[in-house]
Amino acid sequence: MSSPLTRHPKVVVGRRIIHNHAARKAKLPGIITRVYDDGGFRIRLDGDRHTFPVPPKFIDRVTFLDEVTDVPELPMGRFHPTVNELEGEWEGVLICKVSEDGDLVLLTTDKEKAKAAATAYFRWAGIDLDYVNFDRLRLVWAVFEWEPEDADTDWTVRWDAAEGDDQAIRLYFLPA
Secondary structure, eight states, X not given: OOXXXXXXXXXXXXXXXXXXXXXXXXXXXXXXXXXXXXXOEEEEETTOSOXXXXXXXXXXXXXXXXXXXXXXXXXXXXXXXXXXXXXXXXXXXXXXEOSTTOOEEEEOSOHHHHHHHHHHHHHHHTOXXXXXXXXXXXXXXXXXXXXXXXXXXXEEEESOOOTTSTTOEEEEEEOO
């Protein structure tokens, strides 16, 4: 184990690793993307877009592989979200809360499906349906865009999209 003043000699940007991921109960491959002076580092698991820190006290959760390579660039620009980027699927509709107020994005063009999915989501979240105004549910064009790796969020959604815009998607939006 590294002390806070020294760094494990294999902790270098681009080193391939296997992370013993407690939350996923799996050993997952990834890459070191950043190294800190205290001996800690950040890793990005294969197939994920975000990085997370490995403090020196948790270095034993990482197996260092021999391969060192360039860190792959993250995709940037517009994209169509999948269940991996959103909060999940309710009643067959992908949903994501997109503000602290509770604004919802519902990836469907069917109003009844959107309402049923929002209802199931709110029940799951413990939100009293008496406080939900389904009259505000509206069909809009939106564009999802990846943010840089160090941004506060992995992606943002823009509401200034129109039919025919690159990667624009029609969906229901329910403001809080």
